[in-house]
Amino acid sequence: MSKPEYREYFNQLIDRYLEGNASEAEKDFVEKYYQSFDKIAGRYSELSNSEKAATGRNLKAKIDAAIDGNSNKKVLFIRRNLFFAVSVAASIIFILTGGYFFLNSKFTVRGINPQLTVKHAVKEDIFPGVKKATLTLDGGEKIILDSAHNGILARQGTTAINNLNGALSYTGNTDGRIRYNTLTTQKGQLYPLTLSDGTEIYLDASSSIRFPVAFTGNDREVTINGRAYFHVAENKAMPFYVIKGDRKVRVYGTQFNVSAYDKEKDIKVTLVQGSVQVSNGKKATMITPGQQAVLPGGTEDIKVIDHADVEQAIAWKNGIIAMHHAEMSDILNEIERWYDVDVVVNGTLPQRDFYFSVSRNANLSDLLRIFEIYHIKYKIDVQNRRLTVNP
Secondary structure (H helix, E strand, C coil), rough: CCCCHHHHHHHHHHHHHHCCCCCCCHHHHHHHHHHHHHHHHHHHCCCCCHHHHHHHHHHHHHHHHHHHHHHCCCCCECCEEEEECCCHHHHHHCCCCCCCECCCCCCCCCCCCCCCCCCEEEEEEEEEEEEEEEEEEECCCCEEEEECEEECCCCCCCCEEECCEEEEEECCCCCCCCCEEECCCCCCCEEEEEECCCCCCCCCCCCCCEEEECCCCCHHHHHHHEEECCCCCCCCCEEEEEEEEEEEECCCEEEEEHHHHHHCCCCEEEEEEEEEEEEEECEEEEEECCCCCECCCCCCCEEEEECCHHHCCCCCCEEEEEEEEEEEHHHHHHEEEEEHCCCEEEECCCCCCEEEEEECCCCCHHHHHHHHHCCCCCEECCCEEEEEEEE
């Protein structure tokens, strides 16, 4: 469907629901979509003030865009038998910039397209990622981490390494010797980490971070590959650096997201709170909250996006897969990392933007229902953990 066709279909869907003529699948979709707002509200209360502000700015922009296209329509938020009409756009129920969904683990998109039929229950599926990682100690010993192992795992000099309820932390001071540990996640894994200075790090799938067990000297330096969210403990006397090759982020006590996968051409630093300086060995620039610095591979450029999509950049940390104006290749990379699958593409990927959000707790089959909306064929091979896409 084109965007106008989507708008018209959803206007008709709401009318059918109110008139009592909607199919069971259509009623199921409308009611569960409304219920998802409660879940959004619950997560919203847990965000910091800066994260709330960023979420609000992004939501306002989406609403404004919807209103521009449907200024005379109404949106209806529906729960059980209670109806509330708000004079904005009907298309906000499905924020129509190419299609927007918010799915939780029990919410599917059955019935929202006239060409789609209700799917039978999937007997076999691929489940989402879990809290798990591998810790490599200074001497080379490897420890598998998960939420089942609690207590002190090891000691490195005078520093104790603790694992409690699926979170790694370091306590203690330096004994004068610098020891490095490396935390590594495979596909389908993520893990939180608290360094000895109190800095909190969330490490996403297919990522690694190398760090000293206790900081000494004039600087605090960690080396990263992949994606991580940082909440750096402030220490003006000892600057904090995040390093990826010749790229370096100098931190001034702040919260930010770094995406620096080898497979992706750009390194992206998105600032939520505080301030950071981004450099590539040739140039350096400061960014402020709401901005994103992009360091393209193979060049000396640093591009600064003033009004970055912070909501999308940090969504993974809040348990959401968010794809806003994303290319198909971005979606497949995300699926490959989080669901631990090999992706095979037969043909040429469509050149278009995709827009949706899905809970990271959703099974792969639930996420892939979005492909059906865009008429993209696919096949899941559960046994071999393979997703074949036929654009």
